[in-house]
Amino acid sequence: MEDTTLYSALAGLLYNIDIFAKRAGHNIKKTDISEHFIPYQWRNGVQTYFKELNEIPLEATCLAAGQSIDNVPQSIHEAVFLQSIFQSISLDGRFSRQPSRKYVLPLKTLSDTSRNTIFPIPEPTSLETNLIYHKLWANFSKEVQSLRNKMIAPIRHQKPFLCSLLNLLQKYTWAMPCSYNEGMADISFYDHSRMTAALAVCLANKPKDTNEVAILVGGNISGIQEFVYTITSYEATRNLRGRSVYVQLLTESITRYVLHRLGLPMTNLIYMGGGIFYILAPVTKSSTTSQHLTFGGERQMQTPTLDEISPDITQRLLKIHDGELHLVMGHTLVSKDEFQVGKFHETWHRLSESLHRNKLQPLISLPDDMLTYHVGSSMGTGGNGEYVCDMCGMEAEHDNHDTRICGFCHSLTEFGDDLAQATHLITCISDEHNVETRKIFENVSCLSVNHWQKGLEMFGANVWVVNADVPPTQSYGYMQVPYTTESIEVVDINPKAKFASDLYAELDDSSTAVMTSPRPFAQLVPIVTDRINKTKRPITFDELSHKAIGNLKRWGILRLDMDNLSEIYKWGFETQNGDDTINRLTLSHVANLSFALQLFFEGYLPQIGPDSSRLKNRLYVQYAGGDDSVVVGSWDALPEFAFIVQEEFKRYVSYNPQITLSGGINLATINYPFHEIIAELALAERAAKSFTRHAFIMGCLTDI
Ligand SMILES: [Zn+2]
Missing domain, CATH: 3.30.70 (Alpha-Beta Plaits)
Structure with a gap:
């Protein structure tokens, strides 16, 4: 990363931090920001962006807010709540819905993705927001200071410092409004700051002669x-x-x-x-x-x-x-x-x-x-049936002659098992420029990428699944941090794991910067103890069907996603201004809305099943990302789960009737080809969307 890029990104990210301080009762001048937050080795570089004549961060923050530098919007210095972005959305073509009640996000750190933390609440009238801001600021400053003291290497720690600072901003400022008030009360400080950083990098690197x-x-x-x-x-x-x-x-x-x-x-x-x-x-x-x-x-x-x-x-x-x-x-x-x-x-x-x-x-x-x-040209052996994998149908050498399953599929099955008990995901991120990365690429042939880890290595990521509930020798003893590693990212699936501190101690020993990823990791997997070898493993489809209540023993699959997302980006932010209709969408809105949806689908949705005694151990979240999710479960648990998700989503989007979910459910027996179940499911989902939206359609492929 070029120095210009690093310095402008840091300046953009922290440009509005004085406003956070002000809301907490502290006065920090913009010219003092780098002194407060930036390690000495990059301080002078960042400081150039805080000099009065340098307009780059100011212009970046204006552009992120959809404004021009000639018309700098007014800052919000009061300690206020962030309005729910979902309340601003209307698909009527004009802003016809005036909510009777204003919903805001609770001013909390993003330490988990539970309902108490991430769901909007009716705006409280008697809460001492100044005190909350004061506490948030104190903890934020403390964490930044400790981070600053750890990052001492001039080159190696550049990206880790920037990423960790970004993560801290997410943790502390995701639920407070950004700095400007003109139609921006629904954009978080975090999303606005990161887009300001992105634009500052663009402005700092812009050639003079381009528009x-x-x-x-x-x-x-x-x-x-x-x-x-x-x-x-x-x-x-x-x-x-x-x-x-x-x-x-x-x-x-x-x-x-x-x-x-x-x-x-x-x-x-x-x-x-x-x-x-x-x-x-x-x-x-x-x-x-x-x-x-x-x-x-x-x-x-x-x-x-x-x-x-x-x-x-x-x-x-x-x-x-x-x-x-x-x-x-x-x-x-x-x-x-x-x-x-x-x-x-x-x-x-x-x-x-x-x-x-x-x-x-x-x-x-x-x-x-x-x-x-x-x-x-032929990519493999040229259509030799001997080499076709029974699971994925691709040409590959079989890992095991009895099952005719290719190495890659076999590794994915093991990965599924490991994930079920994973407490941490560790990613060693290699420097792209490192020659080793190139060598890996040059020497591989299609047939030799026979493991999921090798697939990710092709893009410079070495990933391990760790179960820190068992002693290190049984879990991550085999893990080796490659010498090309630039930084290590840890996803804390279960921070309370018994040997979590040993794991961190080991990683810290590797002298590479360790960052904790703030990304939620969807994990809802019913675990059973295998009757034969007594080890724990995820439940099978067959076992899920036997857990169905009543005589009909079937498993089913549910797929759901949000309706109208592309329409929301197109005209969901239109508002009426006198006789004119103005579309308020800004870059920061896009960042904020996508982050908010990710919190629900990846963070909250997998927590729904275990909360209900009727659903517990009968649902398996296969996929949750972006704005959709795929869940496998005992067939009778799925409609109930879909209903709960829909109700929870309603509450999450502040009861905006125009933001809805729909999906399909299909029932099957173990013998039915999986891709056909999925194809039927896609039809059900499409039908739900085309007829009514905000609906679920249920189908069945087998004779019942
Ligand atoms: Zn395969």
């Missing part, structure tokens, strides 16, 4: 549905969970890889989840030129262009997944004017259209010679 200030980049991993669900029912529950989490980790690794290759920090990520990512990148001189990268070459000193990154990733995915999964990327150049309120919704729509266009020609990014090579 555009940034590029909105979108990525979509295509083929996920088929990859996850086109498997035989053999050991499907265990394998399915492994598959869906693998796809999530792959999305994260690819997103991180794109950021690495563009030389950008995590603050330039708008959203990542459900196989999708959005990034805000600076315009560089070569942004729109098309030169193709030579693989395995010397360290690339220049930032590659998007046209170079896309075929690189496509090639890597071809090596791992033989064309089953591929990345579609789209982008659009954005001028300052196009960030403004009233225009940004069109900009966002342009990005969606670019992605949609490129989806229709998935391998378009490959240069002609590579395309001819991949399309024109």
Whole structure:
């Protein structure tokens, strides 16, 4: 990462922190911010952005708020609550719904994703918000100081410091309003600050002679549905969970890889989840030129262009997944004017259209010679049935001659088992420029990527699943931090695990910066003790069907997602201003809304099952991400679960009747091909959406 990028990102991220301080009763001048928060080795660099003549962070914060620097909006210095973003949404075409009651977020740290923490509440009238702000500020400052003291290496700690600071802002400021009041009372300080950082990086790197200030980049991993669900029912529950989490980790690794290759920090990520990512990148001189990268070459000193990154990733995915999964990327150049309120919704729509266009020609990014090579030649052994995996149908050498399951599928089944008892997920993130990463890529052939971990390694991520409830020798004794590791990210699935502190001590020993990921990790898995070998494992479909109450013993699958999401981005933020209709959507709204949905689907939804005695141990969340979820369970538990989720979602979106969920439920027996169940399920889901929305349709594939 270039110094300019690091310094401008840090300056953007902290630019409004004086307002948080002010609400807590402290006065900090903007010119003193770097002194307070930045480690000495980067302080002077960051300080240049806080000098009065430097307008970059101010302009960035205005653009994130959809305003121009000529019209700086007024700051909110009062200790107020953040309004629920869902209350601002209306699909009527105009803001016709005047809520009788204002819903706000409880001013709490994001230490968990329980209902008490993340659900909006009616605005309290008698709460001492000044005191709450005071406490939040005291704890935030303390944590930043301790972080600052730990980050001493000038180069190696750059990204970890920035990421950890971003995580602290998420923890402490996710539920307070951003700095400006003009139509921004529903945007969190956290989301506004990270978008200010992203825009500051774009402005600091902008070539003088271009009108555009940034590029909105979108990525979509295509083929996920088929990859996850086109498997035989053999050991499907265990394998399915492994598959869906693998796809999530792959999305994260690819997103991180794109950021690495563009030389950008995590603050330039708008959203990542459900196989999708959005990034805000600076315009560089070569942004729109098309030169193709030579693989395995010397360290690339220049930032590659998007046209170079896309075929690189496509090639890597071809090596791992033989064309089953591929990345579609789209982008659009954005001028300052196009960030403004009233225009940004069109900009966002342009990005969606670019992605949609490129989806229709998935391998378009490959240069002609590579395309001819991949399309024109056999990827495997040339259709030899001996080498076809019984589970995924792909050509591969079998791991075990009795079952004819390929190594990759076998590893995903084990991954599913390990995840069921996982307390931590550890990711060692390698420096992209490291030559080793290139070597890994050069030497692999399609057939040799026979383990999910190897797939992620192709994008510079070494991931381990750890069960810190058992002694280290039985769990992570085999884990080795690669010497190419730049930082280690830990997802704390169960922070109360018995040996969690030993795990952290071991990681700290590796002298690489360790960051705790603030991302919620969906985990609802019924565990049973195997009758034969007495070990614990996730429940099977068959066992789920036997847990059905009544005579009908079936398992079922539920898929649900939010209705009208693309319409919400298009016109959900329109408001009436006199005779005019203004679309209020800003970059910060997009960041805020996607984060809010992620909190519900990934953080809260998996907690619903265990709360109910009737549902307990009868539901298995296979997938939860973005704005949708897939749950397998005893058939009779699913409608009840769907109903509860719908009721909870209603409450989460502050009873806005225009924001709804719908989905489908299908029943089956173990013998029915899994992908056909999923295909039928998709039909049910589509029917629910086309007829009524806000509904669930239930189907059955077997004779009952
Ligand atoms: Zn397979």
